Amino acid sequence: MNRYRWRTFGLEMSMVAVAVVIGFPVYVLINLALRPASDLSSPLRPTMSPTFANFTDAWQQGRLGGALLNSVLVTTASVIVVLAVSSLAAYPLARASTRWSRGMYLLIMLGLMLPFQLAALPLYQTMRDLGLLGSVWALILFYSGLQVPFTTFLYVGFLRALPHDFEDAALIDGCTPLQVFRFVVFPMLKPITVTALVLNAIFVWNDFFTPLLYLSGSDQQTVPVAIAGFVGQFVTDWNMIFAALVISIVPILAVYFALQRSIINGFAGGLKG
Amino acid sequence: MGPVVSVLPYNQRTDPESRPTRWPTDPPLRAVPRRRGGRAPWWFAVPALLLFAFVVLVPSVRGVYYALTDWDGLDPHFSFIGLGNFTQMLDDPQAMQVVGHTLLIAVAITIVQNGFGLLLALGVNSAIKSRNVLRVFLFAPAVVTPIVTAYLWRNLLAPSGAVNSLLGAVGLGSWTQDWLGNPRLALWSIVGVIVWQFGGYSMVIFLAGLQSIPREIYEAAAIDGGGAVRRFWSVTRPLLGPAFTINLMLSIIGGIKLFDQVFALTGGGPGHATDTMSTLIYKDAFTLGEFGYSIALAVVLTIIVAVVSSGQYFVLARNERAAS
Numbered sequence: 212m213n214r215y216r217w218r219t220f221g222l223e224m225s226m227v228a229v230a231v232v233i234g235f236p237v238y239v240l241i242n243l244a245l246r247p248a249s250d251l252s253s254p255l256r257p258t259m260s261p262t263f264a265n266f267t268d269a270w271q272q273g274r275l276g277g278a279l280l281n282s283v284l285v286t287t288a289s290v291i292v293v294l295a296v297s298s299l300a301a302y303p304l305a306r307a308s309t310r311w312s313r314g315m316y317l318l319i320m321l322g323l324m325l326p327f328q329l330a331a332l333p334l335y336q337t338m339r340d341l342g343l344l345g346s347v348w349a350l351i352l353f354y355s356g357l358q359v360p361f362t363t364f365l366y367v368g369f370l371r372a373l374p375h376d377f378e379d380a381a382l383i384d385g386c387t388p389l390q391v392f393r394f395v396v397f398p399m400l401k402p403i404t405v406t407a408l409v410l411n412a413i414f415v416w417n418d419f420f421t422p423l424l425y426l427s428g429s430d431q432q433t434v435p436v437a438i439a440g441f442v443g444q445f446v447t448d449w450n451m452i453f454a455a456l457v458i459s460i461v462p463i464l465a466v467y468f469a470l471q472r473s474i475i476n477g478f479a480g481g482l483k484g
Numbered sequence: 485m486g487p488v489v490s491v492l493p494y495n496q497r498t499d500p501e502s503r504p505t506r507w508p509t510d511p512p513l514r515a516v517p518r519r520r521g522g523r524a525p526w527w528f529a530v531p532a533l534l535l536f537a538f539v540v541l542v543p544s545v546r547g548v549y550y551a552l553t554d555w556d557g558l559d560p561h562f563s564f565i566g567l568g569n570f571t572q573m574l575d576d577p578q579a580m581q582v583v584g585h586t587l588l589i590a591v592a593i594t595i596v597q598n599g600f601g602l603l604l605a606l607g608v609n610s611a612i613k614s615r616n617v618l619r620v621f622l623f624a625p626a627v628v629t630p631i632v633t634a635y636l637w638r639n640l641l642a643p644s645g646a647v648n649s650l651l652g653a654v655g656l657g658s659w660t661q662d663w664l665g666n667p668r669l670a671l672w673s674i675v676g677v678i679v680w681q682f683g684g685y686s687m688v689i690f691l692a693g694l695q696s697i698p699r700e701i702y703e704a705a706a707i708d709g710g711g712a713v714r715r716f717w718s719v720t721r722p723l724l725g726p727a728f729t730i731n732l733m734l735s736i737i738g739g740i741k742l743f744d745q746v747f748a749l750t751g752g753g754p755g756h757a758t759d760t761m762s763t764l765i766y767k768d769a770f771t772l773g774e775f776g777y778s779i780a781l782a783v784v785l786t787i788i789v790a791v792v793s794s795g796q797y798f799v800l801a802r803n804e805r806a807a808s
Contacts, residue, residue: 215611223612229604230621233680239646240636254646255653292535300532303524315529322540324790326741328765329782330543332775333550336557337543356539359532388525417629419744420762424770435631439748442635449639456632467627471620474627478685479692 244453265454269441273455278437279462285347285433286415289354293362293411296355298400301366302392306375316367322360327421330357335424345429350422354415362407369403370396409470409477416463434459544786550779557775569780578756579764579781586760587788589675590739597679597735598728601686606716608687609694619691623684630681634748637677638664641749664750667757674749674758678742686731693727694720729800733793740789761785 239254245261269275304316334353335344343349377399381391397404419435426432432440441455467474551569555562573579604622608615625633640646641663648660663673697720705715743762746752752759752767759767761781768778 215613219611222607222610223614226604226607226612226618227614229607230618233622233625233683235650236633236636236640236646236680239640243639253649253653254640255649296532296535300529303526303528306524307526309526311526312529315526315533318541319533319536322536324786324793325540325544326782326786326789327540328741328762329547329779329786330540332557332765332769332779332782333543333546334539352535353539356535356537359536360540363532388528392524392528413627417627417631419629419631419747420766423766427770435629435744438629438632438635442748452635453639456636459632460628463627463629464624467624468620471623475619475623475688478623478626479688 240453240456243450244457246450248448248450265451266458269451269455269458272445272451273437273441274432275434275437275455275458278432278434281347281431282416282433285350285354286412288351289358289415290408290411292351292355293358294404294407297359297362297407298366298397298404299392300359301363301370302396304363305367305370306378316363319360319363323364327357331421331424338425343425345426345431347426347431347433349425350433353421353425354411354418358411358414362411365403365407366400369400373399405473406477409474413463413474547779548783550776551783552780553776555776556773557769558773562776565776569777570784572777573780573784582756582759582761582764583784583788585671585758586740586742589671589742589760590736590792592672592675593678593739593742594732594735596675597682598686598731600679600683601731602690604683604687605690605694609691619688623688625681626685626688628681630744631748633681634677634745637673637680638749641673641677665754667754670750670754670758674742674745677745677749678739682735682738686735689731689734690724690727693724697723725800725803729797732800733796736796737789737793740785740792761788 242258243254244265245263246258247260247262247264250258250260300319304312304319338344338349343352377395378391381395382388386394417435419439422433422436423439426436438455438459442452445451552564552566553562554565554568608619608622612618642648643660643662643665647663651657651659661669664670701719701723702715705719710718741762742760743766746758746760746763747766750758752763762785765778765781765785768774768781
């Protein structure tokens with residue numbers, strides 16, 4: 212079963228063929244992004260006179276620098292807040308067995324079922340009344356609450372499988388509960404923190420619906436809405452649009468290839484609960 | 485001489501093997517301090533609970549209330565109309581069609597994406613040399629922003645786009661189509677784009693399941709004369725239960741809530757051929773100003789998600805138990 216035979220070679224070739232088919236759009240993307248708009252030959256033909264003009268044009272006209280900065284800010288801030296409050300909340304929810312804590316846990320788990328389309332519109336009114344529409348703070352606040360159920364769920368599942376001998380020892384040695392959490396429990400949560408970080412960061416970075424609602428009509432944008440606005444504005448100039456798409460993809464793929472092991476493990480393991 | 489028999493009483497023997505961890509005469513252990521509510525105070529949960537209540541819980545409850553009104557989103561004066569929005573929905577052939585399309589898309593994505601993902605996982609889990617590179621490469625589309633890949637595909641699937649060029653180049657010129665402009669094809673083109681992007685995601689979850697199956701079971705099955713197909717059906721399939729549960733839940737709920745790809749690929753068109761519940765909610769609220777009706781649609785979406793996910797969870801959990 213484990214030796215390399217002719218059949219294994221055949222399988223290898225067919226898997227590589229599948230990968231080539233899946234990679235085909237990327238080839239077209241890069242090929243067209245490098246092509247001057249005057250070149251109307253088939254999208255399959257490699258570009259003979261590549262140019263970076265599309266990239267500089269897209270960068271300037273799409274205001275992608277500001278959008279990238281906003282996306283980094285929103286993702287970083289939301290993920291830090293949601294990891295902090297969810298891990299802190301998971302500690303009593305996983306350890307205590309009073310009626311209070313069980314009730315709170317069930318209430319938070321209810322959030323796993325609610326699609327955010329239901330909350331998004333009434334919250335739109337609240338954000339407007341608070342004057343937060345068109346501000347990245349609305350997004351940070353939104354994601355910090357939206358991702359609490361999922362993140363708490365991950366932490367509680369992990370904590371319940373963790374022995375509490377260390378916490379007991381720290382308590383006997385005179386730690387306050389907050390110190391126990393900060394110096395004993397939270398360090399032991401590191402594996403699940405990495406998973407929660409990966410899943411939340413990718414979700415927030417890629418989300419389109421929320422900034423479409425809460426940032427529309429303002430000059431603030433994140434990468435997904437900047438791209439949508441850009442396509443709407445330069446409908447016919449696909450070479451420049453493709454350059455903008457490449458610019459928006461490069462940061463996330465760079466992070467992905469640098470951290471691929473943690474990222475893939477996060478997606479594969481985080482959902483086992 | 486007979487064997488040496490210790491005559492010391494049990495609690496004075498020095499042989500460490502026979503010494504119990506605690507002597508009956510030892511002083512009692514100090515009790516671990518126990519407070520009501522356990523070791524961690526309940527107020528640790530308050531910040532998370534407040535954020536969750538502000539962003540999800542309170543707006544959702546308010547949403548259910550607005551669904552029973554004729555509010556347009558701006559006017560402070562609106563009236564309570566009971567289930568009016570819901571009866572209007574039942575009489576609206578377009579809304580019913582959209583609900584149908586949404587479920588069709590969700591089921592199609594679930595079947596195709598997981599079938600494809602399982603095949604990829606089996607391929608990558610074999611003895612091929614490129615397995616690690618392929619795993620990283622095949623998963624890569626899943627981390628890229630969906631709206632960005634959707635715009636890429638909108639160009640590729642255009643009448644003069646790369647997909648049709650490719651078909652022409654390999655001699656299948658008669659297969660060229662207006663993939664997104666043909667109302668009968670557009671839905672399936674969207675499904676195809678999603679499978680392209682997230683097949684690798686299903687693969688990664690199936691792969692984690694496959695790698696948790698002990699090799700010995702396959703060896704035992706092979707010795708008992710089980711061929712490759714039989715080994716898959718009788719060993720792999722039941723032991724992949726948890727991976728199936730997770731994958732089916734993720735893809736069907738993701739399919740029901742689908743928004744980004746439709747927004748970018750077709751905008752719901754041609755006509756309403758590819759509108760999903762999420763795109764209709766967005767359009768009703770922000771281009772037609774029918775907030776009450778839009779939120780009533782969101783309530784229906786919530787009910788469908790809740791029913792499907794709990795139903796699927798119970799069925800799959802029961803099958804998992806039956807299989808193990």
